[in-house]
Amino acid sequence: MLASSLNAITEATTDTPDWQAAVTDACARIAPSWPLDQMIAVNPFWEMRDLPFTRVASRMAALNGTCCQNQAALGGEGNGPAAAETASMPEHWQNLSAQLDRNRDTAHHVGWQDEVVHQISQFCGDYFQRLDAGDFKADAQDLYHSWLQMTRADRGIAIVMEEPSLPSQFQVLPDQHEKLITDALNALASQPDYAPDYAHALLLDINGWSSWAAYLRWQARLHGSEEGSEGDLLPGLLAIRLAWELAIWRHVQHVGGAIFADLKQRWLKQWDAWPEMLQTHEQSQTTGWRQQTEAEVVYQSQLAKKLLSRPEHLCSDDQPLKLQAAFCIDVRSEVFRRVLEAQNPAIRTLGFAGFFGLPISYRPKGTEFCRPQLPGLLAPALEVTEAESAGSFSRQSLANHSHWSQFSNAGPASFSFIESMGLAGLGRMVRKTFFGKSSDNPVDQLHKGQTEFEIRQNGTLLDAREKADLAGGILRAMTLTHQFAPTVLLVGHGSSTRNNPHAAGLDCGACGGQTGSVNVRVLAGILNDKDVRVALAEQGISIPSETQFVGALHNTTTDEVEFAGDVPKEIRNFLANAGTQARRERAIRLGIANENDVDSAIKKRSQDWSEVRPEWGLAGNASFIVAPRSATRHLDLGGRSFLHDYRWREDEGFNILELIMTAPMVVTHWINLQYFMSVTDNLHYGSGNKVLHNVVGGHLGVFEGNGGDLRIGLPLQSVHDGERWVHEPLRLSVYLAAPKEAIAEIAQKHKVVQELIDNDWLYLFQIDDEQTSIERFYQNQWQTVASQAGTPWQTGQ
Numbered sequence: 001m002l003a004s005s006l007n008a009i010t011e012a013t014t015d016t017p018d019w020q021a022a023v024t025d026a027c028a029r030i031a032p033s034w035p036l037d038q039m040i041a042v043n044p045f046w047e048m049r050d051l052p053f054t055r056v057a058s059r060m061a062a063l064n065g066t067c068c069q070n071q072a073a074l075g076g077e078g079n080g081p082a083a084a085e086t087a088s089m090p091e092h093w094q095n096l097s098a099q100l101d102r103n104r105d106t107a108h109h110v111g112w113q114d115e116v117v118h119q120i121s122q123f124c125g126d127y128f129q130r131l132d133a134g135d136f137k138a139d140a141q142d143l144y145h146s147w148l149q150m151t152r153a154d155r156g157i158a159i160v161m162e163e164p165s166l167p168s169q170f171q172v173l174p175d176q177h178e179k180l181i182t183d184a185l186n187a188l189a190s191q192p193d194y195a196p197d198y199a200h201a202l203l204l205d206i207n208g209w210s211s212w213a214a215y216l217r218w219q220a221r222l223h224g225s226e227e228g229s230e231g232d233l234l235p236g237l238l239a240i241r242l243a244w245e246l247a248i249w250r251h252v253q254h255v256g257g258a259i260f261a262d263l264k265q266r267w268l269k270q271w272d273a274w275p276e277m278l279q280t281h282e283q284s285q286t287t288g289w290r291q292q293t294e295a296e297v298v299y300q301s302q303l304a305k306k307l308l309s310r311p312e313h314l315c316s317d318d319q320p321l322k323l324q325a326a327f328c329i330d331v332r333s334e335v336f337r338r339v340l341e342a343q344n345p346a347i348r349t350l351g352f353a354g355f356f357g358l359p360i361s362y363r364p365k366g367t368e369f370c371r372p373q374l375p376g377l378l379a380p381a382l383e384v385t386e387a388e389s390a391g392s393f394s395r396q397s398l399a400n401h402s403h404w405s406q407f408s409n410a411g412p413a414s415f416s417f418i419e420s421m422g423l424a425g426l427g428r429m430v431r432k433t434f435f436g437k438s439s440d441n442p443v444d445q446l447h448k449g450q451t452e453f454e455i456r457q458n459g460t461l462l463d464a465r466e467k468a469d470l471a472g473g474i475l476r477a478m479t480l481t482h483q484f485a486p487t488v489l490l491v492g493h494g495s496s497t498r499n500n501p502h503a504a505g506l507d508c509g510a511c512g513g514q515t516g517s518v519n520v521r522v523l524a525g526i527l528n529d530k531d532v533r534v535a536l537a538e539q540g541i542s543i544p545s546e547t548q549f550v551g552a553l554h555n556t557t558t559d560e561v562e563f564a565g566d567v568p569k570e571i572r573n574f575l576a577n578a579g580t581q582a583r584r585e586r587a588i589r590l591g592i593a594n595e596n597d598v599d600s601a602i603k604k605r606s607q608d609w610s611e612v613r614p615e616w617g618l619a620g621n622a623s624f625i626v627a628p629r630s631a632t633r634h635l636d637l638g639g640r641s642f643l644h645d646y647r648w649r650e651d652e653g654f655n656i657l658e659l660i661m662t663a664p665m666v667v668t669h670w671i672n673l674q675y676f677m678s679v680t681d682n683l684h685y686g687s688g689n690k691v692l693h694n695v696v697g698g699h700l701g702v703f704e705g706n707g708g709d710l711r712i713g714l715p716l717q718s719v720h721d722g723e724r725w726v727h728e729p730l731r732l733s734v735y736l737a738a739p740k741e742a743i744a745e746i747a748q749k750h751k752v753v754q755e756l757i758d759n760d761w762l763y764l765f766q767i768d769d770e771q772t773s774i775e776r777f778y779q780n781q782w783q784t785v786a787s788q789a790g791t792p793w794q795t796g797q
Helices: 002-010 019-027 053-064 096-101 112-132 140-153 156-161 167-171 177-188 192-205 207-222 234-255 258-284 286-307 331-341 395-400 403-408 415-435 442-446 464-477 517-528 530-538 569-590 598-607 652-662 664-680 740-749 751-758
Strands: 323-328 347-352 360-362 382-386 453-457 487-494 548-555 560-563 623-627 641-645 693-696 701-704 733-736 763-767 773-778 781-787
Touching (some): 112 140, 112 156, 286 623, 286 763, 331 347, 331 487, 569 598, 664 751, 740 763, 740 773
Parallel strands (some): 323 347, 623 641
Antiparallel strands (some): 773 781
């Protein structure tokens, strides 16, 4: 077997395998990662959802040592940030550069693997920054050829690696990326059937930049580009990584001797052993997945007891209301909604996706700048601008003053700044320390004070009837069609933090990593429009003339609420009291519950540039509950549940349920898996220590330190308090209060939904109308897992 592999690797075969299919397969496995100024949560294995999560986990462990299991549950070093690194794992695949490091004294010399990643990453940082600035239009060939030209001119590689003859290998590499891929795989892929896995492993070496290229591909497809279009740079990036492998192979072969003989033998043996390696990793995770499921069952059983309990006193739907407040489904809203409703029984809150159903992009009037204000799954269909100009700014001037740009040139934040400026930056650091203010995005300041907006579709202003059609669909999806309070708050959310390149990750993911301020102001303006209300009445939605919609913004860091309009004093007091109580609850998790002045302590954290944990974001998220608020109003869900209001009897044709299962359910799953992987493997799928971060390209991402791969996912400090993990990695449990037949039909209709359910990426449950039983939907079957009669909870795979 080894001899046949040796012949295959030393001579190009006449019957060349379909390497293009291998490349397409590998590139298709990479999920996108959004830029810092639009940071949204993503399942990093999204493009592999057609496989069971357990199988993806074992495959990723075999490819690059990824850990997808909760080390605390496994009895490992689960309370420390290096749990994934120190976990006992079988040996995983080693790319050629890593194999070569086994014979290199990396304690005294630069390792091949480190140099390869560093060199490619430095090139990508420059290339993608210029591409993002619009300096040129790129395709996979341009990406590869640009790298090749730079590398051929780089004499430093030979010096750093102490290999004088290495540069000659780059001179003879093909100029075309497709030819390079063919030559490299002909030389190195001794088992063609496993070439997609090898190519995938190479992309995982530079997974941060692979994810960025996948983001560019995602955007191109979102805006109409076809599969395989020139907007896909991943094949070019793979060609670059393969070029390094081929150059190293030829270089070591040229040098010859025992090192090459040993390398060749181990390389071929690894290819032959790949199926066994996969099987070993799968078997090694069996216990871990059983314990993972047990941990999820514990949470589900505890939640079931709450959901199946009935409140002693139900709020009547006919009770006169003083206030209705619609919040984002974000888990942080659960705490605030609960304490707000406790102020008065005449207060009713609703949960809805934080972009409030507006498929918009926001272009500040008088500027060239434009940004999406909707989930990353969707492309904007409408564009909004202020009715009155807020000033004249260019896209570049706004970018230059954004807090991501400021971060990359801020003494407290950037090692590169400190190294270049030294003591010259001391004055600025002192000013920012003692006199600094919150680093608000300048774009958000442009619409402050604005409550009237122009809405266009394809450049044409929407008229009152078109606005009413839009608003009617939103109100029905919000289950807000019959009873209206005198004041209806539309509450978006954002955060306040300083010196934090991941600030957008604390804002609203449903608004594309922005605050929801624009969305709520736009929707409030539509719903207060008299002509729109007349058109809505024709649809059967009659809004009383005394009802006023007001846009508001919930600051999730300080639990303060600001209003974009007049609000009665009593309502302001309700919100202020709720904020005080919410801060008391959050102070416990922040470790400042014993402070003399909790309110001041929390607000101070939001202004402190040295504070690495201003808030916990969505840490702790574990469930998504889609039901009438009456089903959960009496429950303390601990800030762990996404809450979406829904009444199935008002959903003709179950169109709203279908929308929820194909959009908010997917978004909450993305959030859940990002937090999950940032805990189980912060090394590969978290961004590491935020104290060491340097922003790359203004907003593309961060390096941890001055080099290495682009880091994706959440910083360690977002999920760890220095002593323990604050997020328990559990797969999302989804609870739908809707007929089983409708749920099953929608799941079977949408392949993505079916894959998430049947491949164990999430759990899907149904709550019956009387809240007496809970059933699980899995593999097109229903199983009762809990009931008031005492059915034992059982959701094992």
